[in-house]
Amino acid sequence: MALARQGDTTALCEVGRRYLLGTDGFPRYLDLGLDYLSHPSLASSVQATMVIADALSLAELARRNLLIVLSTAANAGLVSARLKLGIWRTLTSPDSAEAMSLLVAAADAGCDMAASALVAVRESPSNPGIAILNALLAFPSLEVQQAIVQALATAVRCRDLDFVARVLRQALLLRFESTSELADGVCEALSMLQHRGLSLMTYQSQRVEALLALCVNRGNPAAALLLGRALCGINAASIPSSLLTARRNVRRGSALLLRAADAGYTEAWTLLYRLHANGHGPVANPQMARFFLEKAAEGGSANAQRQLGALLLRSATCLEEAEQGVQWLHMASSVGDPLARQLLSTLLLPCEGSDDEANSAIGAILDEDAWVAYRLRVARDFGLTKVEAINVDVVAGARAWGLVLLTPVPTSKSSIPRVLPGLRPEVLENLRMAVEYFRRSGQTPASSDTGRRQRLQRLRFALERRGIDESLFFVQANSSVLSARRVSSTWAFHSRLKIQAALAD
Known part of the structure; x- marks a missing residue:
């Protein structure tokens, strides 16, 4: 101990060895033994490397990430290191040639355990790895079972699937407790x-x-x-x-x-x-x-969200159930579920023309009449008719997933609200900006025929002044087409194939 404290390399190796083995008056204390053997003066010491490789079991070497030490000691000719490294290569390598070479070298140096493993291979040449490990399990001092468990843990930690499958196969085919x-x-x-x-x-x-x-x-x-x-x-x-x-x-x-x-x-x-x-x-x-x-x-399962949304929409008898269904489908669609998106698209009607053309027209109107510009934007994004665009209460109908037409066209057939999902992030951002504008401006939906006529004239004037075709922003649809897009038994019938696809696992 006195010599080790003075930095004597031989003493450091001997003290480390005794702590690792718990022998000659020293308690077994692995951490302290490794501290002595990792002293800076032993950085290039082959002797220290061989002490560690000989004293620690294969499982302990693997657990402490000291396999490089084992490899160095094996290359230096240490018989026990060659045996241990041969076991590790048998467990972890798809090629048995290196493992066999190490075991042959150990057996030639007089290692009886390595010789037993080679005899087992000759008796069972079809599966040399299993034969080697089964033979060496008979020697408790090698702690092969613990090494197998450690190899499995190492494979899982590396997340190498072929490595994991190979070690798992051996762990399940070997005969041990x-x-x-x-x-x-x-x-x-x-x-x-x-x-x-x-x-x-x-x-x-x-x-x-x-x-x-x-x-x-x-x-x-x-x-x-x-x-x-x-x-x-x-x-x-x-x-x-x-x-x-x-x-x-x-x-x-x-x-x-x-x-x-x-x-x-x-x-x-x-x-x-x-x-x-x-x-x-x-x-x-x-x-x-x-x-x-x-x-x-x-819990976040996109499949479950899609299936639940489809079930809710198929059986919805009220606006609340329809909203819940669209919300679940929107959640699934937002993480890339194509079936959820396809089912949501059945609730929308497309406008004519390109988005670039529509954006250009809205930009031209925005500075002069923001009210019209935001109405046009909401109408195109959600496929509204002209009358729907005039009547919709954007502030009250806005949802995190889209828009609800709380003030539909005032006729008997169209009194059922439409539930309109936003299929793209930019559509929801446009809706958020429209809500901010209408909330800030304080403009409420028209509650009378006169108010609706005034709004209609305001829209028509803004479009005609710039020669903009209104089909760019408003869908042309009769009551039967609109009814097929509202959550109802009619919609469920027309969308039955997409509903069936959405409900599939």
Whole structure:
């Protein structure tokens, strides 16, 4: 100790070795031992490198990111380092040539454990990696099981899917005791692989199910999601349910999915909706299915938002339900869901002409009559008729997702409000600016025939003065066309194909 404090390199290595091993009167204290062996005077010491590689297990070296030390010691000829590095390459490398070379070198230097591994390879040449690892599991001092768990954790941390799949395959095919650490590693690896489209080999489903059940019993919601999905017979992109469990149990699977959903896994709410919406399933329940769909939508699932919006619009009997449906569809569309956007588009009527032409006309009118300019902008953005543009209360009808015609054309058929989504961000920004203008100017909707005639004349004058065709801003539609664009049974009939597409998983 006195020599080590004075910087003697030999003493530093010896003190570090004794702390790492807990021998010759020293307690086992890994951190302190590594501190001695990482002294600046040992920066280029091969001896210190060999002490670390020899004293620490492979799992500990991997956990502490000291595999470069192991590689250096193996290159320097340390037999134990060659054996450990051979095990690591067997676990992590797709090419077994380097691992075999390291094991042969260790065996030639007199390592009995490496020799046993090579004998196992000769007896089982079709799968050398599994043969090597199974043979070395017989030597507890190597801590191969812990190394496998650490390799799986390293693969998950690197997020290399091929690496993860390779180590997972070995972890599930090897014959060793299942532990909570192994179960957690397998669960995390399967969670990473389940939606990545990576083809996996078939394992013994009983063992996988037992590992996931162990995680579930320890309160792991990711395992509850994986096992619950499998028990319900629902396949993931690359993991068939038969890989995780030997037989179905939908009721138990639903209970596990509910546990995962309560823990924050939105996907579980969606799966529960599918199970309970299936009228022929063992847990069919339309009321619960609707509840689960709402929870999934609230959790941010674009598919659930689209499906809920489509359901609400298809069955809407009042303006509130129609608004809720459009709001959910807008949320799904805003994150790129094409089916939600297509369904929303059925509520709009297109104007003629190009946007550039319309923008130029509005710009010419804006300085002279802002009221007309903003009315024209709202009319084109939301596909309004001329009478709708005159009557719409922009301030009261504005929503975060679009516009509601709270003051429709005053006739019996058109008294049903129109719910108009904004399909583009610029449309919603234009609406926000229009709301600010009308709120600031204090101009209220016309409440009499005289007021409506005056507004109509004001619009006509502004357009005729500049020779602007009104079809650039107002749609031409009769009452039957408008009725088909309002949320109603008529709209649902005409849009039934898009509704069916939106309700699909």
